[in-house]
Amino acid sequence: MQGSTMASDGNHLRIPSVDFRGLSLSSPGGGSWDAAREQVMSALESFGCFEAIYDAVSEGAKDQLFRGVLPELFKLPREIKIRNEYVGLPYHGYFCQSPHSPIDSLRIEDSPTLHSVQQFTSLMWPDGNPTFSNAVWTAAKQVQELERMVVRMILQSMGMEKHYDSLVESLIHGVRFTEYGIPFDQESKVNMKAHADANILTVICQYEVDGLEVQTRDGEWIRPVPQPNSFTVMLGEAFQAWSNGRLPATLHRVRVTGHQKRYCAIFNSRPKDEILFQAPREMMDEEHPLRFRPYKYPDYILFRFLAEGGPDLHEDPLQAYAGVEGQLNDA
Ligand SMILES: O=C(O)CCC(=O)C(=O)O
């Protein structure tokens, strides 16, 4: 078991890494599992994220994805890519507008289900592209297993394991693939400004060209160094709401400092459209009164990205939308 690495490199903080090799959702307990769980919780507390060492997605599979499948996808003409529309939810299909950098981004919803990936594939390649479908589906299934292990560990640590099945059942997993060009502002080099994700957890797979930066709980920005067998895992706003504020969402941004195109795979699970998402009762007591009113994910996304002047309006959009001390308290 590789230890949790909180040590500094000179004065450069490193994100703790946690070894998931050999762990499985089918045996969520025992020595190595419990040790990894401790490391996960301590990393989330200080850093809001950790590097998962996880080789279920092999180096070969990553090579195939990033060298073959993704460049082929992004090379398609724009009029094909816009076919990936998620009606009613901005940023959940295709988007290519950013004030900060050239960007091209496509989300595949329900990607651990082969049929869902095939549907996406047939929009892009009407004659089919089994190599694409299989590569994406296989990676998504493996990353979903990693994500579920992390969710299970977190719930165990909070004494909430009995809610694991219902929480997982309320979520849908997807993957977003993004291609970034060189940022417009060459001083800041920001491709994507600081934000938290609306989902429960985000699992980021970088490849060769780094760029992700994460803000630690002390407010310091650190840059995960992608390894062939690592994924960066961080907390999203849905977990913050579900845990009644105990698991604050992690701020992160993207800065591409070189002159290469950057591809990134962003895996995550988010509340299903129809679910009224809320913290279980046990998360509340006299010391911890309700922090976020129940909400539906699509309503929040519309608030965040479309209503009231767009994504830049609120510094803490979840608080503004669902915080019980927020303006929309009685909405
Ligand atoms: O490209 C990355 O590393 C992160 C992208 C991101 O934060 C997002 O799409 O929400």
Ligand SMILES: [Fe+2]
């Ligand atoms: Fe993000």
